[in-house]
Amino acid sequence: MTIKNRLNDLAIFGGIPAFQEQLHVGRPNIGDRERLLARINDLLDRRWLTNNGPYVQEFEQRIAELVGVKHCIAICNATIALEIAIRAAGLTGEVIVPSMTFIATAHALQWQEITPVFCDIDPESHNIDQCRVEELITLRTTGIIGVHLWGRPCDIETLTEIAQEHNLKLLFDAAHAFGCSYKGRMIGNFGDAEVFSFHATKFLNSFEGGAVVTNDDDIAAKIRFMKNFGFAGYDNVVYIGTNGKMSEVSAVMGLTSLESLDEFVAINYRNYKQYQHELEGIPGVHLVTYNETEKCNYQYIVLEIEETATQVNRDQLVDVLWAENVLARRYFYPGCHRMEPYRSYFPHAGLLLPETEKVVKRVLSLPTGTAVRSDEVSTICQIIRFVVAHGQEVRERLQQRAVDQKRLHC
Ligand code: T4K
Secondary structure (H helix, E strand, O other), rough: OOOOOHHOOHHOOOOOOOOOOEOOOOOOOOOOOOHHHHHHHHHOOOOOOOOOOOHHHHHHHHHHHHHOOOEEEOOOOOOHHHHHHHHHOOOOOOOEEEEEEOOHHHHHHHHHOOEEEEEEEOOOOOOOOOHHHHHHHOOOOOOEEEEEEHHHHOOOHHHHHHHHHHOEEEEEOOOOOOEEEOOEOOOOOOOOOOEEEEOOOOOOOOOOOOOEEOOOHHHHHHHHHHHHOOOEOOOOOOOOOOOOOOHHHHHHHHHHOOHHHHHHHHHHHHHEEEEEEEEOOOOOOOEEOOOOOOOOOOEEEEEEOOHHOOOHHHHHHHHHHHHEEOOEOOOOOOOHHHOOOHHHHOOHHHOOOHHHHHHHHOOOEEOOOOOOOOOHHHHHHHHHHHHHHHHHHHHHHHHHHHHHHHHHHH
């Protein structure tokens, strides 16, 4: 790892990259390899690979216990889990969602020809602004989907009150929030149902995977049918269904990861505190913080870049970091409303989403998790500190570089 003393030391200006190998946001956490391989051998010996196998059932039971929820239905990924939960909850017409989320939240609705109505976010929490929900309710509205972004819970209490008052269904996209709590109760217990993601990049992974968790017996029963083509037994289909089944190999990865959960949290927390400490005092660089009195997975290290103070903007900082082999990500730029098909359907949606429009231009996610060492965190922080300390010069040189590159291509 090379230290930056002069502007020319930055890789973007011709210096040697700080890291020889790329550092990713979302490098998977991997539990005990031996146990994983033993379980894979076992499932191969049993020749039971999918279709509600014993490992899937055990995984569901373990998740339900951990969350303290009545039902957990494992699904092949969170996008399909959202689609199934939406259908099982009976959503139609219009559903209110934030735009600052992964595109899957909106697509899970639109895929079923339900219109996502984008609600602005609270600039502090980055979550759906509960105060802006009611004004979006129309005769066609059937539900609200809150997203616990970065694992930080929405204002669940207020959203629950609004849903009850207007007779709306309330779902949560809890893709980021496995292992997190709200007012002392685990995420997974709220609304009509919540959806976790166990994708490779998530805190707990099952390669690909997800789950719907709910305390509602009817919804749970429907979801069990729906994820298995609607089958209620051999030769008997009772609902329209799809194939949302989790495979045994995913379940064993999930189960094995569950056994290392405390270690994953401890490492994420250590990285978070180190970033907090080593980024402290850099003007215009604000780390998104977690409420440490609640349970939290600390899976996302998110910065907000205030350009007036840093001189370089978020995108310029991302370019500098990529050149150093730090693959920072702009989650969730530019917001669902600026991606297709929503951009074409609602070309002026941005006018109603002023906070979303601001925040998506300011945020970036940095590498964390078990694959990142603390000396690497230090180097990332040093690069950011160096860039901001020379913000104006870096900006000018990047602007000049952009002009030169344009000329070269003409
Ligand atoms: N709702 C929300 C709020 C979500 O954030 C997501 C998913 C969903 C719903 C849907 O959940 P799933 O249907 O996926 O279960 C990634 C993930 O693919 C996606 O699951 C996740 N959110 C999203 C935030 O991030 P991309 O398009 O950024 O993936 P990609 O391929 O660029 O990978 C991200 C980084 O991780 C890269 O730097 C590479 C690294 N990586 C990735 C994989 C797969 C690894 O190092 N190893 C790996 O195995 O979406």
